Amino acid sequence: MNLISRAEELLLLAIWTLQDQSYGAMLRDYLVEATNEDWSIGVVYNTLDRLARKGFVRTSLGDPTPERGGRAKRYFHLTAEGVESLERIRTVQNSLWSDLPILNLRNA
Amino acid sequence: MHRPPRICEFLVRLVLHDVDRAAVLGDLHETYSALREHYGCREAARWYRSQVIRSIPFIFHRSIFWGLTMLHNYILVALRTIRKHKGYSFINVTGLAAGLSCFLFIALFIQHERSYDRFHSGSDRIYRVELDLENPMGTNELATSPGALSPLLNRSLPEIEVSTRLFRPSQITIATETDTYKETKTFFADPALADVFDLVVLRGDLSGLSRPNGMVLTEEAATKYFKSDAVVGQTLLVADSLTVEVTGIVQSFPSNSHFQFDVLISMDTWKRVMPATDTRWSPHMFHTYALASPAANVESMKATLDQLIRENVQLGDGWWFNFQFTPLTDIHLTSHRIAELDVNRSVDSLYLFGIIAVFILAVACVNFMNLSTARSSMRTREIGMRKVLGARRAQLVGQFLGEAYLFTVLAVLVSVGIVILGLTWFNSVAGTTISAASLLQGPFLISILLAILLVGLLAGAYPAFFLSGFRPISALKGWASSQTGHRSGSTLRKSLVVFQFAVSIFLIAGTGIVLDQLSFMRSADKGFEPEQVFVISSLSARDHTAASAYAHQISNLASVESTTMSNAVPGRETIGYSFRVPSMEESEWQVIPVLFTDADFMEVFDVELAAGRDFSWDYRADSSGSIMLNEAAVASIGWKPAEAIGREFFLRRGGTTIVGVLKDFNYRSLHNEVEPMAFLSTPIAYGSAPLFLSIRLTGANMAETTSALESEWKNMLPNKPFEYFFLNEDYDRQYREDERLARIFTVFGGLAILIACLGLFGLATLAAEQRMKEIGIRKALGATTYGIAAMFTANFMKLVGLAILLGIPVTWFAAKAWLENFAYRTGIGLDVFLYSAVILATIAAATITIQSIRAALSNPVDALRYE
Numbered sequence: 006m007n008l009i010s011r012a013e014e015l016l017l018l019a020i021w022t023l024q025d026q027s028y029g030a031m032l033r034d035y036l037v038e039a040t041n042e043d044w045s046i047g048v049v050y051n052t053l054d055r056l057a058r059k060g061f062v063r064t065s066l067g068d069p070t071p072e073r074g075g076r077a078k079r080y081f082h083l084t085a086e087g088v089e090s091l092e093r094i095r096t097v098q099n100s101l102w103s104d105l106p107i108l109n110l111r112n113a
Numbered sequence: 114m115h116r117p118p119r120i121c122e123f124l125v126r127l128v129l130h131d132v133d134r135a136a137v138l139g140d141l142h143e144t145y146s147a148l149r150e151h152y153g154c155r156e157a158a159r160w161y162r163s164q165v166i167r168s169i170p171f172i173f174h175r176s177i178f179w180g181l182t183m184l185h186n187y188i189l190v191a192l193r194t195i196r197k198h199k200g201y202s203f204i205n206v207t208g209l210a211a212g213l214s215c216f217l218f219i220a221l222f223i224q225h226e227r228s229y230d231r232f233h234s235g236s237d238r239i240y241r242v243e244l245d246l247e248n249p250m251g252t253n254e255l256a257t258s259p260g261a262l263s264p265l266l267n268r269s270l271p272e273i274e275v276s277t278r279l280f281r282p283s284q285i286t287i288a289t290e291t292d293t294y295k296e297t298k299t300f301f302a303d304p305a306l307a308d309v310f311d312l313v314v315l316r317g318d319l320s321g322l323s324r325p326n327g328m329v330l331t332e333e334a335a336t337k338y339f340k341s342d343a344v345v346g347q348t349l350l351v352a353d354s355l356t357v358e359v360t361g362i363v364q365s366f367p368s369n370s371h372f373q374f375d376v377l378i379s380m381d382t383w384k385r386v387m388p389a390t391d392t393r394w395s396p397h398m399f400h401t402y403a404l405a406s407p408a409a410n411v412e413s414m415k416a417t418l419d420q421l422i423r424e425n426v427q428l429g430d431g432w433w434f435n436f437q438f439t440p441l442t443d444i445h446l447t448s449h450r451i452a453e454l455d456v457n458r459s460v461d462s463l464y465l466f467g468i469i470a471v472f473i474l475a476v477a478c479v480n481f482m483n484l485s486t487a488r489s490s491m492r493t494r495e496i497g498m499r500k501v502l503g504a505r506r507a508q509l510v511g512q513f514l515g516e517a518y519l520f521t522v523l524a525v526l527v528s529v530g531i532v533i534l535g536l537t538w539f540n541s542v543a544g545t546t547i548s549a550a551s552l553l554q555g556p557f558l559i560s561i562l563l564a565i566l567l568v569g570l571l572a573g574a575y576p577a578f579f580l581s582g583f584r585p586i587s588a589l590k591g592w593a594s595s596q597t598g599h600r601s602g603s604t605l606r607k608s609l610v611v612f613q614f615a616v617s618i619f620l621i622a623g624t625g626i627v628l629d630q631l632s633f634m635r636s637a638d639k640g641f642e643p644e645q646v647f648v649i650s651s652l653s654a655r656d657h658t659a660a661s662a663y664a665h666q667i668s669n670l671a672s673v674e675s676t677t678m679s680n681a682v683p684g685r686e687t688i689g690y691s692f693r694v695p696s697m698e699e700s701e702w703q704v705i706p707v708l709f710t711d712a713d714f715m716e717v718f719d720v721e722l723a724a725g726r727d728f729s730w731d732y733r734a735d736s737s738g739s740i741m742l743n744e745a746a747v748a749s750i751g752w753k754p755a756e757a758i759g760r761e762f763f764l765r766r767g768g769t770t771i772v773g774v775l776k777d778f779n780y781r782s783l784h785n786e787v788e789p790m791a792f793l794s795t796p797i798a799y800g801s802a803p804l805f806l807s808i809r810l811t812g813a814n815m816a817e818t819t820s821a822l823e824s825e826w827k828n829m830l831p832n833k834p835f836e837y838f839f840l841n842e843d844y845d846r847q848y849r850e851d852e853r854l855a856r857i858f859t860v861f862g863g864l865a866i867l868i869a870c871l872g873l874f875g876l877a878t879l880a881a882e883q884r885m886k887e888i889g890i891r892k893a894l895g896a897t898t899y900g901i902a903a904m905f906t907a908n909f910m911k912l913v914g915l916a917i918l919l920g921i922p923v924t925w926f927a928a929k930a931w932l933e934n935f936a937y938r939t940g941i942g943l944d945v946f947l948y949s950a951v952i953l954a955t956i957a958a959a960t961i962t963i964q965s966i967r968a969a970l971s972n973p974v975d976a977l978r979y980e
Contacts (some may be wrong), residue, residue: 029140046141047168050133051175072146073139074117 008097009061009090012052015040017091020062020081028067028078029053053081061087117145118158121165128172130505137172141165183508190495191516198488201875205484206524208871212477213528213564215864218539219470220557221532223463225545229369229445233311235404239441240411242266242276242401243450247433248704256450258401258436260390263303266401269421272409277305278399279372280383281454283686284803286653287376288350289338293834295651299351299376301383309404317345317361325381328357331365334375355382368546371445372400372454394426394434400454402441411438456850469861472616476865478568479609480872481524485517485572487606487879510577517573521565529561542856607912610876613869614916614953615923620862621949622924626941627855630932631848633783633939640778640787641683642719645812646840647822648682651833652804654797660806663829667808672818674809677717678796679710682805683780684844692791693763694750705746707764707791708780709802714792715775717809724754725773728794734770735794741773746789762791769793782847783937807840866953870960877909877961881968889973898969905965906958913957917950 009017019035020027033049036042056062067078116122125138141161148157195202230236242262246253266276280301287296304323306312312319312329321327328349335344348358357378366373384390405414415438422434439448446460496509533549540546551557652660657678664676681687687709691702712728712735714720723744728735740762747757754774762771777787796804810818826835881888888901925941932938 029136030143033140034144045167045171046137046164047171050137050168051171054175069139070143072143074142076135076139076142078139079136 007090008094009056009059010052012048013056013061014091014094016049016052016056017061017083017087020083021088021091025080027081032081056087057081059086059090060084061090117142117161118165121162124169125165125172128169128176130176133175137168187512187515190512191519194492194516201484201488201878202520204871204875205481206520206527208484208868208875209477209481209521209524209568210527210531211864212474212480212868213525214531214535215477215861216470216474217528217532217557217561218535219466220560221539221547221551222543222545223467223470224551224556225369225547226446226458226463229371230441232367232369233309233441235309235311236441238405238407238409239309240403240405240438241441241444241448242403243437243439244397245435245437246397247435248702252435253704254450255397256448256453257397257399259394259397260387260399261392261394262436263305263399263401263403264391265421265425266403266418267305270403270414270417272405272414272417273403274406275305275308276401276403277303277309278380278401279303279306279454280380280399285352286350287338288353292338293832294337295834295836296376298374299378300374301380302377303380306377309402313364315362315364316342317359319361319363321358321360322377322379323381324379325385326355326357326379327360327382328376328378329361329363330359330377331375332362333365335359335362351378351382352386355385357382369445371441371457394428398452403438414438466857469857473861473865473868474564476613476616476872477868478571479613480868480875481520481568482572483606483609483872484875484879485520486575487876489513489575491879491883513577514569514573517577518565518569521569521572525561525565606876610869610873610909610912611916611919613865613872614913614957615920617862617865617869618917618920618949618953619924619927620858620865621953622921622945623928624855624858624862625945625949626924626928627851627858627931629942629945630935630939631851631855634848634851634935634937635845637783637937639683639783640720640776643683643841643844645810646682646717647808647810647819647837648840648843649806649808649822649826649835649837650803651836652806654680654802654804656804656830656833657797659830660804663826664806664808666829667822667825670818670821672811672813674811675713675716676806676808677711677713678804678806679708679714680796680802680804681708682807682840682843683718683778684782684840684847685805690791691765695761695763696750702765705789705791707793709793709796711794711796717807718778719809720778721776723774723776725758725771727773728792732772735772738767738769739772739794740769741775741792741794742771743775743787743790743792744777745787746791747774749789764793779937782844784847784935786936866956870956873909873957874960874964877905877964880905880908881964881971884968885971888968888971892973898966901969902962902965905968906961909961910954910958913954917953921946921950 015036016032019032019039023031023035029046029049032053033044033046036044036049053062057064061084062081063084065080065082067080069075069077122138125141126134129137141164145157145161148160230239233239241256242258244255244258244262246255260278263276263278266273278301281297281299282301284295284297285299287294287299302322304319306322307319314329315332317329319329321329328351330338330344335342338344338349339347344359344362346358346360348356351357363377365375380390387393415436418436422436426434428434445457446463448457449459499509536547536549660678664678667673668676687706689704690707692705692707693702697703708714710728712730715722715727725741728739728741732739742757742762744754747754750757752760757771757774760771761768775792779787780790781788808822822837823835826833891901924946928941932941
């Protein structure tokens with residue numbers, strides 16, 4: 006399956022939006038705000054790793070800050086393939102969402 | 114409160130490493146700080162905790178994923194290593210597997226020997242009550258006791274719940290309607306036998322033991338006699354006179370029982386032959402076993418019994434009964450009394466086996482560790498690379514220990530397989546019935562597990578802990594190997610090789626010495642001639658008349674030189690009788706073994722006279738009973754041979770005269786000195802005594818002679834089975850244990866050499882690889898192939914030489930100690946050691962040479978290419 010999952014899609018969009026601020030804590034905050042769900046840091050990193058393995062993001066290391074207890078930040082950046090994957094899922098969703106018949110929700 | 118919750122942080126830190134750890138913890142910390150500013154410490158901490166808890170599964174998932182990826186890499190590398198050094202790895206695993214299998218076999222055997230008689234449910238309460246017969250000539254430690262003992266125990270010793278007797282005639286005839294058999298494992302038993310021991314009834318019942326003329330058989334015996342299942346109710350003819358009915362079939366004892374039986378006949382049946390069995394205090398021909406109550410105390414039982422004996426038994430002067438209680442489970446390993454039911458082993462020999470087992474295992478393990486360590490010293494480059502790429506110490510340790518354990522487990526699996534497959538062969542060689550299931554017992558599993566842990570650890574310790582600590586740059590540059598001096602010539606490794614070869618020389622030379630002693634004993638002058646003596650063994654004293662007629666008949670055959678009859682032949686037991694000579698006190702009787710024979714005895718066995726005359730058909734006195742003594746007997750009385758002639762000699766049955774003195778001959782094996790012995794000139798000891806007809810043959814046409822003897826037998830004694838043996842073969846049976854020792858030494862010697870050579874081969878291979886550059890340079894500078902090979906070989910041969918020098922003195926001392934067991938021993942010649950050394954050196958040289966030649970033939974270009 007070449008389609009990315011919802012979490013992966015959301016994360017890629019978050020990275021796209023946040024540009025140079027795309028590291029773990031920021032991404033998580035953005036997602037929590039956008040989706041109103043309390044994402045755990047583990048899920049975020051897991052998904053990021055999967056994206057990295059698939060080649061849709063690449064990582065780089067940043068500087069340590071005192072707020073992080075002196076630890077470095079790990080930044081994530083979109084790759085061309087990542088953008089491509091976003092476009093693909095968008096296309097698929099669009100085509101599915103359009104031309105939907107009227108749904109009769111009464112129990113038959 | 115300004116820090117995130119410690120525990121949670123620690124948890125995360127535990128599971129994640131390096132970059133991951135920094136990123137995740139850093140993010141958590143950042144958000145925590147922000148939350149702390151806006152909402153306070155407590156809120157922030159609560160959020161932190163909930164985050165960590167919710168993230169744990171995912172974090173674990175990550176680390177497992179990476180762990181698996183690394184594992185994949187480790188396995189790949191391990192497999193590549195094996196493929197690159199195929200022969201090497203094979204040798205390594207094989208050597209360890211061989212050593213382990215040996216160890217397992219011996220351990221199984223030792224366990225078997227130590228488990229004798231434990232399958233009876235009362236085994237910890239069963240004692241054998243034995244008689245120490247004290248008489249003026251010393252104390253005879255018997256395994257047997259009088260018939261009256263058991264009833265006395267039952268009556269008057271409250272600590273004894275029940276006791277039983279077993280009596281085994283040395284041979285007894287059992288006949289079916291069609292066949293006659295001479296049986297040696299037939300017992301007369303009290304019905305209480307089933308109360309003391311566990312008898313498993315397969316068919317019918319044990320009622321036969323409680324009444325006269327009843328018996329029970331084992332399955333094997335039943336099949337032998339009746340060839341069918343319907344056995345209960347059938348009868349057999351015992352001892353030509355008793356018709357006994359079979360009432361049941363029982364299971365025979367497993368191999369770890371100190372006695373085996375085929376047939377159990379009721380004691381009541383025996384009482385028809387000897388009615389006073391329950392009241393007589395002599396003869397002592399019964400094996401008495403007692404089941405004591407759990408609270409019984411041996412000391413108090415002995416004391417009570419002593420008292421009872423004093424009160425109830427009348428003995429001659431100078432005679433005393435002392436009874437011993439030996440625990441059933443101790444019999445097999447510690448009891449070596451007279452008239453034991455079966456051959457018992459000594460604890461010493463078990464220790465010997467145990468030591469050999471540990472030796473071989475140690476040698477194999479040492480080899481394994483040696484080779485693994487040496488091989489991994491060639492992987493310093495790999496280690497260096499890994500460290501550069503970010504491997505942590507723990508990861509390296511894990512990798513190398515893991516590889517070592519992989520090998521170890523493989524070797525263990527192979528060895529267990531070998532043991533299971535080879536169990537049937539082993540059982541037939543050692544005479545045991547060990548099942549594969551006993552491998553699964555607790556002690557074994559534990560020891561196998563321990564072995565795996567220990568050996569794997571030691572094998573992998575060097576690369577895992579030692580090499581991984583190196584600085585990557587030096588490792589990459591290849592300095593590491595020379596810096597630590599851990600080439601194939603390290604002291605530890607050298608001394609281990611020396612040790613292995615010392616063990617090998619011990620075993621080779623040891624085998625040589627044992628074989629020497631054996632052939633010495635066989636070929637030494639025994640004072641009589643066992644060759645060409647054909648002995649018919651199926652007669653008893655009752656058949657004397659018929660046998661004499663037969664003997665007379667066959668002496669007409671051209672190949673028959675002479676015949677004689679006796680109650681025993683050299684190598685077989687004969688009975689001791691009380692005797693007295695006039696120079697001794699009236700009541701002072703001593704005991705001497707007496708051989709009942711006739712006038713042709715000396716001729717058939719080719720024994721010589723020291724003084725006096727032989728028995729002869731011409732002398733009337735001889736037909737009623739004259740006596741000859743051997744030199745040892747005469748000396749023990751205190752006479753010179755010539756002085757003994759004409760003296761009176763009293764047995765309890767009556768007095769006779771000493772007519773001759775025989776030169777000492779080895780009636781028994783050369784393990785023992787020649788004992789005093791008396792010879793009576795009538796072959797009949799008592800009515801049912803065995804009678805042996807010994808025939809000296811010329812040795813020509815053996816097959817025809819045998820069939821001629823047999824057909825004449827069928828003519829004259831059709832009702833008796835024609836059973837015979839050749840005296841020299843029968844006599845040699847006494848050396849069975851020693852032959853077995855020689856066999857064992859040979860097998861283990863071969864194994865030890867194999868393992869040692871495997872180790873040597875591996876080391877030589879390694880050395881060749883490690884010193885490739887050096888060899889390349891030497892060749893480039895003009896060294897000859899021969900020169901290099903010689904240098905290489907000489908290096909290792911020095912070690913072998915040292916091993917031989919060390920091993921020989923140890924062997925010498927051990928051999929001396931072992932030879933002390935023999936009254937007649939061969940000297941330990943220098944040639945044994947010489948041969949062993951040469952053999953060992955040759956094998957070792959061959960092993961090394963293969964590799965050294967390969968090394969010497971290598972192309973220097975290949976070695977120096979990358980300099």
